[in-house]
Amino acid sequence: MTEPPQTAEPSPPSGAAPAPGPAPGVTADGGPSPQAPAAVRRRAVLAGTAVSVLLILAIVFGSRLLRDFDSALLPYAVATVFLAFGVAYRYTVWISAPGARRLFRQGWRSFFSAANFRRAPTALPRMIATYLGFQKFLGARSHARWAAHQLLFWGCLLAAAITFPLTWGWFTFTSATGSGPGYEMRIWGFEIIGFDALGFLGWLMFHGLDIAAVLVIAGAAYFLWRRMKDRGAITGQRFAYDLVPLIALVVISVTGLLLTFSSIFLHGGGYQFLAVLHMVSVVFTLIYIPFGKFFHIVQRPAAVGMQLFKYTSRRTGEGEGEVLVCRRCHEPIDTAPYVANLRGTMRDLDLGFDEWAEYCPRCKRVLRGAAYLDHVKKGFK
Amino acid sequence: MMGRTIFIDPGRCIGCQACVSACRECDSHRGKSMIHLDYPDEGHSVASLPTVCMHCEDPVAPCAEVCPADAILVTADGVVQQADTTRCIGCANCVNACPFGVPKIDLQAKLQMKCNLCYDRTAYGLAPMCATVCPTGALFYGTLDELRAERPGVQVADSFTFGTTTVSTGVAMVVPADKVRWPVPGGLPVVEINGRDVR
Incomplete structure (x- = not known):
């Protein structure tokens, strides 16, 4: 009913109204509204293209004109380019809506204000640590969710810090003696650290992703359990939005761990198949990031901008x-x-x-x- | 107006707070009551007004429109859900933009919460907690026909004015049969505060 009724009789409720039920939401996936104006869509495509081109250039130059690029990792690198396009597109559409646009401007205005920085130089790093790093606000919601989310967060961060530069050809591991055990880790060709592959540091370096997988599996398992048992979480739960991201993280982590298992205990048995399975799950997840629940990773820094805006205007x-x-x-x-x-x-x-x-x-x-x-x-x- | 919805009749409300207690039992916000019970003329009258989310239809959910994080979902059945916990940044835009003063915010948890028509219940055909326990029928859940079967000739309104804007809602209020007028005044423009004329 959009108009107030003109008669004393209110229009009866429509019998055809859909019965309440866990129906898919009109903005259910949180994805860009299909009604985004054409100008916004054009701007978003431009932003997406620009960011993708920049990433491709960064890959080409960062891998020393592809000399250090590992062609076996090509699908991952291509997926990150799609990811960059998707994130930039979705981000542009997001901050074009009035609520987000105004807060975005105010947040960055507070961020770049020299006067604010002089008045409260520690405010920003403190907020980044509490909101983005340790996520104290989650502790206020539930201690268990905070702990599980910290496991997921640090696990994913560690995995991204290792794999993204590797797939872009930015990290290389070279050995002066051919087969080791002395190795040098290089970033953009510059030697950063030398280590013994058989030592503790070497073990950590080569098992970083296994550690990340264990953290992620523990966190995701808790959230999966919660999504099946907690009646609050189940209310209005949607498979594609709430469960697919958790399942994707578990599949990535399990197939990743199985790769290590295969190389240590099976002498590489089934490695090819597992590698393809792992790659498919990672590529799917990377492309899914901008359009589902994972977009909160991109959105969450807005909390810092909003808090900084409120904090500095209160101090002023x-x-x-x-x-x-x-x-x-x-x-x-x-x-x-x-x-x-x-x-x-x-x-x-x-x-x-x-x-x-x-x-x-x-x-x-x-x-x-x-x-x-x-x-x-x-x-x- | 939704097919099945809440009908509020402040004339029947005795301010017993049963709805406030029952609301805490809702699974989607356990331990926290989302319904408001206010006394508009405290000290002079026993009048009380229960407020649930009105599930605004036009303009559709102002709370969701002002949300900078796209955190408030409106499901296809017209129910304005509480903020998505992964997205809400706790900015309180929705709290201060809602014309009915419905959403609550937990500043520590950086999370908005509001009445979601007991989605854990209504999605399965059960009445919301507040309407289930209301002893006087001030909160009724059902269709308009079901309401009229119990209260013959009752009139309801689902539009409210705030200044020059009219907001149509999914939840309706009972209005007197002899003076049915739409839309119902929403309190803005404010003409009087604490006995002082502010026009």
């Missing part, structure tokens, strides 16, 4: 009443620049009641109740 206003209070009950709402930013967003969206943002939620309800009491049902009789 010290003693100047910069925290806006509710017009009715005088309880604090948020910083004045934040409320002004929200009102701007609401005006962008043609939500004509932006003035309402200067009242706290409780007063909005009470005032609505009072209006109902006065004008609709006198005395609620």
Whole structure:
């Protein structure tokens, strides 16, 4: 119903209305809205293309004109180029929406402000550590989820730090003696560290991905268990959005560990098949990242931008009443620049009641109740 | 308006808080109540107003529109879900933009939470917790026909004005049969605060 009924009789509820059920959401995958304006789509394609070209150039030059490029890893490298395109495309569409665009600008304005930096030089690194590194906010939701997410996070980060540069030909391992055990690790051709392949450091270097796989399997197993047992998590759960990412992480980790198992215990038995299985699961996951749950990896830094914006505007206003209070009950709402930013967003969206943002939620309800009491049902009789 | 929805009748509400307690039992936000019970004329009247999410249809979910992280999902059945835990950045845009003052926020957890029409129950044909326990029928869950079967001739409204904007909602309110008027005033523009004329 989009128009107020003109008669005293409200239109009856549509019998054809779909019954409530765990139906797929209209923005279920969180992917770019199909209604994104053509100009935004063009900008997104441009951004995606530019980032992909930059990555290809970085691969070519970083691998010393492909001299260090490992052609066996070509599918992975191609998948990262698709990933770069997808992330840049989706990111551009995302920050083109009014809410995200305004907060994006304010976040970066706070980030680049020299005055803010002088006033609170440790604010940004502290926020990056708490929000992005140790994710303290997850601990406030649930300690178990925090622990499992930390395992997933550090496992994935370790795996990405090892594999991305390897597939791009940026990391190389060379040995002056041909077959070792002395090895040098090189980045872009420059020697970084020399180590004994049979020593502890060597073991760590060559089993970094196995360690990452164990961390990821532990974290993903907890979340899979939770998705099957926790009734809160199950509410509105969607297979493609909530379960596929966890299954993908487990498949990648298990097939990766099996590669090590094959080379140590099976003398390479089944290695070819496992390598293809592993590659397919990784390529699928990389291409899935921009369009499903994994996009939160790209979005989460917005939390830092938002917090920095609020934090710096609060500090700027010290003693100047910069925290806006509710017009009715005088309880604090948020910083004045934040409320002004929200009102701007609401005006962008043609939500004509932006003035309402200067009242706290409780007063909005009470005032609505009072209006109902006065004008609709006198005395609620 | 949705086929099956909540109908709120503030005239029947006795402010007993049963809905507030029952809401805590909802699986999707265990231990935290999402329904609001306010006293619009406290000290002078016993009038009380229960507020659940109104599941705005036009403009569709202002909370979701202002969300910078695309965290609020509107399912195909018109239910505005609470924020996706992986996406919500805890900015409180939705809290301050909602014309009905519905969403809550946990600043430590950086997470918005709101009434989701007890999706864990309504998705399986059960009534929401609040409507299940309400002793006076101030919160009724069902179709308009079912409501009218119990309360013949009852009139409901599902549009509210806030200044010059009219918001149509999925949840409806009971209005007196003799003075059915749409849309229902939403409280904006504010004409009076604590007895003081602010026009």
